[in-house]
Amino acid sequence: MIPELGHVALILALVVAVVQASFPLAGSLSGNRPWMAMARPLAYGQFAMLAIAFAALAQAFLTSDFSVLYVAENSNSLLPQIYKFSAIWGGHEGSLLLWVLLMSTWGAAVAALSKNLPQGVVARVISVQGMVAIGFLLFMLLTSNPFERLFPVPPEGRDLNPLLQDPGLAIHPPMLYMGYVGFSVAFAFAIAALIGGRLDTAWARWSRPWTTVAWIFLTIGIALGSWWAYYELGWGGWWFWDPVENASLMPWLIGTALIHSLAVTEKRGAFKSWTVLLAIFAFSLSLLGTFLVRSGVLTSVHAFATDPTRGLFILLFLCVVIGGSLALYAWRAPEVSEGGRFDLISRESALLANNLLFVAFTVLVLFGTLAPLIYEAFDWGKISVGFPWFNKMFLALAPFLAVLLGLGPAARWKHDSLLRLVRMLWLALALSIAVLAIAALPGVDHGNLWVPVGLALAAWLLFSHLILIRDRLKHKQGWQAWVADLRGNGRSFYGMVLAHLGVAVFVVGVTMVMNYQEEQDVRMGPGDSQELAGYRFEFLGAEKTPGPNYRADRGHFKVYKGDKQIAELYPEKRSYLGGGMPMTEAAIDAGLFRDIYVSLGEPVGGGDWALRLYYKPYVRWIWLGAIFMALGGILAVTDRRYRTAKSRVTAPAGATAVGA
Amino acid sequence: MPKSVRYLTPLVIFAALVALLIFGLGNDPREVPSPLIGKPVPEFTLPELTDPSRTVSDKDLKGKVSLVNVWASWCASCRAEHQSLMALAEIPDFQIVGLNWKDEGRDAMQVLRMTGNPYDMIGYDPDNTVGIDWGVYGAPETFIVDPEGVIRYKHIGPIDRKVWEETLQPLVAQLKAEG
Numbered sequence: 001m002i003p004e005l006g007h008v009a010l011i012l013a014l015v016v017a018v019v020q021a022s023f024p025l026a027g028s029l030s031g032n033r034p035w036m037a038m039a040r041p042l043a044y045g046q047f048a049m050l051a052i053a054f055a056a057l058a059q060a061f062l063t064s065d066f067s068v069l070y071v072a073e074n075s076n077s078l079l080p081q082i083y084k085f086s087a088i089w090g091g092h093e094g095s096l097l098l099w100v101l102l103m104s105t106w107g108a109a110v111a112a113l114s115k116n117l118p119q120g121v122v123a124r125v126i127s128v129q130g131m132v133a134i135g136f137l138l139f140m141l142l143t144s145n146p147f148e149r150l151f152p153v154p155p156e157g158r159d160l161n162p163l164l165q166d167p168g169l170a171i172h173p174p175m176l177y178m179g180y181v182g183f184s185v186a187f188a189f190a191i192a193a194l195i196g197g198r199l200d201t202a203w204a205r206w207s208r209p210w211t212t213v214a215w216i217f218l219t220i221g222i223a224l225g226s227w228w229a230y231y232e233l234g235w236g237g238w239w240f241w242d243p244v245e246n247a248s249l250m251p252w253l254i255g256t257a258l259i260h261s262l263a264v265t266e267k268r269g270a271f272k273s274w275t276v277l278l279a280i281f282a283f284s285l286s287l288l289g290t291f292l293v294r295s296g297v298l299t300s301v302h303a304f305a306t307d308p309t310r311g312l313f314i315l316l317f318l319c320v321v322i323g324g325s326l327a328l329y330a331w332r333a334p335e336v337s338e339g340g341r342f343d344l345i346s347r348e349s350a351l352l353a354n355n356l357l358f359v360a361f362t363v364l365v366l367f368g369t370l371a372p373l374i375y376e377a378f379d380w381g382k383i384s385v386g387f388p389w390f391n392k393m394f395l396a397l398a399p400f401l402a403v404l405l406g407l408g409p410a411a412r413w414k415h416d417s418l419l420r421l422v423r424m425l426w427l428a429l430a431l432s433i434a435v436l437a438i439a440a441l442p443g444v445d446h447g448n449l450w451v452p453v454g455l456a457l458a459a460w461l462l463f464s465h466l467i468l469i470r471d472r473l474k475h476k477q478g479w480q481a482w483v484a485d486l487r488g489n490g491r492s493f494y495g496m497v498l499a500h501l502g503v504a505v506f507v508v509g510v511t512m513v514m515n516y517q518e519e520q521d522v523r524m525g526p527g528d529s530q531e532l533a534g535y536r537f538e539f540l541g542a543e544k545t546p547g548p549n550y551r552a553d554r555g556h557f558k559v560y561k562g563d564k565q566i567a568e569l570y571p572e573k574r575s576y577l578g579g580g581m582p583m584t585e586a587a588i589d590a591g592l593f594r595d596i597y598v599s600l601g602e603p604v605g606g607g608d609w610a611l612r613l614y615y616k617p618y619v620r621w622i623w624l625g626a627i628f629m630a631l632g633g634i635l636a637v638t639d640r641r642y643r644t645a646k647s648r649v650t651a652p653a654g655a656t657a658v659g660a
Numbered sequence: 661m662p663k664s665v666r667y668l669t670p671l672v673i674f675a676a677l678v679a680l681l682i683f684g685l686g687n688d689p690r691e692v693p694s695p696l697i698g699k700p701v702p703e704f705t706l707p708e709l710t711d712p713s714r715t716v717s718d719k720d721l722k723g724k725v726s727l728v729n730v731w732a733s734w735c736a737s738c739r740a741e742h743q744s745l746m747a748l749a750e751i752p753d754f755q756i757v758g759l760n761w762k763d764e765g766r767d768a769m770q771v772l773r774m775t776g777n778p779y780d781m782i783g784y785d786p787d788n789t790v791g792i793d794w795g796v797y798g799a800p801e802t803f804i805v806d807p808e809g810v811i812r813y814k815h816i817g818p819i820d821r822k823v824w825e826e827t828l829q830p831l832v833a834q835l836k837a838e839g
Contacts, residue, residue: 158821163740235739277670284674315681323678326671333667373680387734521770583743602776610773 003068006056007147013049013100014137016042020130024123028196036123043111043126046133047104054088054101057146061088066157069150070094076159078549078577086170087160092310093146095173099290100136102174103129103181110185110210117206124192125185132184135317143310162550162576162583168228176221176248180286182214183251186258187283190276191325194332199272204265207279209637211262215255216633222248223626231586236519236597236614238622241390246369247289250362254282257358260351268413270340270348273333274355280329284322285362290314292369343415350408357401364393395450402457402507405500406464424471428463435459454511461504465497488640495636502628509621518615521601525608533615535596536560542600542609550574552585555600555609559589571600595619696811701728701803702793706783709760709768716757716783721805725754725835727828728803729779729819730791732760733767735799741818742775748824749778754832758782761791761799804828806835 020042027035059065061084066072074091075084088094107129114122140146163169189207193199225245230238239245258278265275342348367374368390410424422429439452472493473482486494518533526541540556557569569587576583586599594617601610696702701718708714721728729745731738749756758779760768765784785791794803795814804813813831815823 233739273667280670315678318681319678322674323671326674330668330671370680373683521774523773601774604773612774 002056002059003065003147003149006053006060007145009049009052009056010097010137010141010145010147013046013053013104014134014141016046016049017130017133017137020046021127021134022130023127024130025127025195028120028123028127033119036119039123039126040111042130043104043107046130047101047108050097050101050104054097057088057094057097058085060147061085064157066155067149067151067153068146069148070146072150072154072157074158074160076157076549079160079165080548082167082170083160083165086164089173090160090164093140093144095177096136096140096144097146098174099177099181100133100140102177103133103136103184106181106185106210107133110188114206120196121189121192121206124195125188128188128191128195129184132188132321135321139310139313139317143313159549159576162574163232165576166228166232168224168232172221172224172228175217175224179214179216179218179221179255180248180251180289182210182217183255183279183283183286185210185214186279187325190279191328194276194325194328197332197335199276199333199336201266201269204262204272204275208259208262208266209642211255211259211279211282212633212637215252215259216630216637218248218252218255219626219630219633222252223623223630226626227623230619231588233584236517236586236599236612236616238513238619241368241387243292243369244289246365247285247292250365250369251282251285251289253358253362253365254278254285257355257362258282261355264340264348264351268340268342268348270342271352271355273329273336276333276336277329278355280322280325281362284318284325285366287314287318287321340414342413345411345416345418345421347408347411347413347416350404350411353404354401354408357397357404361393361397364397365390368393398507399453399457402461402503405503406460409468409496409500410464425464425467428460428467431463432456432460448515451511451515454507458504458507458511461500461507465500469497491639492636492641495632495634495639497632498635499629499632502625502630502632504625505621505628506625509618509623509625512618513616513622516617517619520613522611522613523604523608524611525606530613532613534561535566535615537598537613539609539611541607542603545572547574550576550583553600553603555587555598555611557587557598559596567596569596569598571598573600573602590620592620593618696795696803697814699811700809701805701811702790704783704790704793706759706785706790709758709765709782709784710772710777712784714781716781718809720781721757722809723807725807725832726757726805727754727832728757728759728805730759730761730794730796730799730801730803732763732799733771734763737818738800739771739775741800741820742771742778744819744821744824745778746776748819753836755780759790759794759796760784760786761796762786762788802828804831804835806838 020039023035024039024042027033027038057068057070060068060071061075062081064071064075064077064084066075070091070093074094075087079087089098107126110125110129111122114125186207189203189210193203222245225248226238229240229245230236258275261271261275261278264271340348406425406428407421410421412420433456436452436456439455440449472490473485476482476485520530520532522530524530524537524539526539528539530537530539536559538558538560540558542553542555545552545554552572552574555569555571557567557571558565559567559569567589569589571587572585574583574585584599584601586597588598589596594615597614597616599612599614601612604610701721703718705715705717708716727748729741731741745756756779758781760782763784763786765786768782768784783790788796800818802815802819803811804815806812812835813828815828817823819828
């Protein structure tokens with residue numbers, strides 16, 4: 001009964017979405033107030049229906065109701081309770097349900113927190129979200145119903161893909177989806193502004209905090225995915241340029257460009273149509289990501305559900321949503337005044353360059369992701385776009401971005417002079433050149449140019465931002481002033497600094513791990529020892545250990561530095577009872593400055609094992625950088641301007657030159 | 661360029677992208693059968709990866725149902741698939757033949773040492789000489805060859821449990837029954 005209830009709730013959600021997409025919008029265009037007033041209750045109703053549907057599916061999973069096809073395919077009665085829950089989004093149908101549920105959550109949040117927005121804007125924003133919801137709900141009901149029954153009822157489920165039985169991956173999809181669908185809010189605001197024909201700075205101010213929050217979720221989601229790939233795939237890599245990873249990276253890159261461009265639009269009234277275009281792109285790329293993952297157009301490690309009919313549906317949907325918005329853009333944007341002139345040396349210019357670099361990188365990633373298709377379409381033969389190509393492109397663009405990142409926040413709006421910038425930042429420049437020189441000294445470096453460059457760029461970011469903080473506090477006395485600043489209007493400034501320092505931390509992590517990591521494949525028997533990067537690994541043997549729903553071979557290692565034992569590691573090789581795929585569980589001794597990583601290969605006879613040992617210096621800094629960026633975003637959205645925005649209809653534009 | 665035309669650019673670019681994606685869907689490798697299906701395997705002789713003194717040739721594909729798997733150490737999807745192949749290796753009555761494609765022998769051996777060797781034999785094809793004849797354009801790809809040496813099916817992308825249970829296993833069973 002309950003699964004049918006969930007199905008009915010889904011159908012009702014579609015009905016609500018249809019009403020939501022039409023009446024408030026029509027009301028806003030014809031000035032019909034009661035119709036406009038329907039927007040908020042409809043957004044809540046949409047959320048309620050999808051929450052019921054999700055709860056129904058959750059109930060089926062938690063009680064292991066294998067009469068539901070989707071549960072039988074993705075769960076198993078032996079599965080620990082927590083994974084029975086996360087198995088809800090372990091496959092295609094449930095992922096989609098989670099996606100629409102989260103989108104309606106954003107919709108309800110917009111409805112609840114937009115008390116100070118003009119009614120017409122709210123009506124249009126919620127209508128646009130309704131339109132997107134129609135597409136997704138139709139898609140689910142027509143091609144991927146999670147509540148489909150199975151008869152005869154199997155005695156046992158097929159089990160959740162063992163790769164997904166992991167705490168990191170249990171929370172990774174919800175985070176990522178929160179980011180993806182979060183961009184639907186910025187998108188809805190942009191489309192609403194285009195429909196209304198009012199592309200002013202108010203539009204940018206309203207969508208800015210929403211966009212930042214979506215970006216925070218996406219940042220955390222991507223970092224979690226990377227961290228998971230690192231410890232779960234057993235190959236020590238943290239980014240594979242896999243199509244699905246790229247699908248999440250592209251909206252992030254455009255989203256990053258968008259939050260910067262929104263700042264310019266809000267404060268200076270410039271880049272208006274460009275910002276709208278970015279808002280459309282950010283969400284479009286989220287949708288495109290879904291298409292690439294679900295359609296089977298590209299093969300990927302992650303493509304656990306592929307089906308061409310679904311692909312065709314998503315493609316049609318994509319055409320309607322993206323094609324429609326771009327057509328609307330082509331129609332409306334020419335009427336927008338460009339406004340806000342600025343000089344070549346100005347913060348606007350720096351942010352424009354930032355935007356262009358981010359967009360260029362996105363285009364490259366998109367090209368690389370679609371390369372197999374493009375090469376096939378034009379019959380170009382051998383595909384040369386792969387992991388090394390992406391790395392090369394990243395290395396070609398990243399240094400420019402880092403240099404700019406130190407300059408931009410220091411530059412003044414509208415007009416600045418190179419001389420003033422040099423006078424302000426000379427110390428940071430000198431210090432980073434010193435770092436470059438020291439790191440390039442023979443004996444310090446391995447002869448690889450990237451290490452000094454990477455470290456110098458990180459130093460440049462650190463020192464230029466320290467100078468910014470110093471200048472900001474120059475006229476304030478003591479640490480109390482700083483705390484007051486942090487309580488008041490300073491948060492978006494400190495948020496920006498923290499996020500930018502996150503980039504510096506990330507750069508250090510990538511530089512160190514790419515150039516100084518060491519790895520070794522060895523065959524070891526009980527009692528054998530092996531040296532790697534100054535650490536001695538002693539293998540004490542492997543024994544069989546039962547788990548809740550798997551059997552494992554569990555290796556035991558002692559790791560020594562000199563004579564001192566610093567860690568005991570227990571890597572595992574697991575065979576899940578529900579299916580034949582054995583999984584490697586790497587054992588990691590994590591540290592701020594290095595990880596020691598052991599993964600168990602195959603038994604090679606006589607108690608010997610094939611093993612892989614890794615030394616990964618500074619690898620944690622990669623994710624630490626992402627955490628800094630996310631925290632910076634959180635600081636920025638909790639700025640007083642947004643906290644008090646409820647009581648004020650308009651904030652003074654350009655009053656504070658911070659938070660870009 | 662007139663102003664109104666400039667604003668159409670994103671739409672035009674998007675239309676081109678859609679054309680490409682439609683092509684990708686229509687050309688879905690899973691849908692379109694390889695022209696080699698129903699034809700005997702192309703003649704070839706390659707050194708054996710693990711033992712260069714031996715060779716692997718089309719004659720080795722006769723007399724048994726064979727699953728010919730194209731893989732490389734640089735291919736992420738192959739790593740995911742490797743685990744499934746290890747499970748399949750325990751099933752008797754058919755052989756798993758590897759085609760190590762556009763790879764470095766050293767790297768390939770490292771993968772086998774690390775994750776086990778599911779293959780009964782592996783042809784080493786670093787320069788894509790055999791791959792071209794077989795119409796390989798990506799890894800992983802898997803061909804099912806019947807005991808007469810005729811290619812019966814081509815699967816593009818990794819083999820997971822679903823692919824095995826729903827597509828490959830029934831076919832292998834059928835071919836065994838025929839043979």
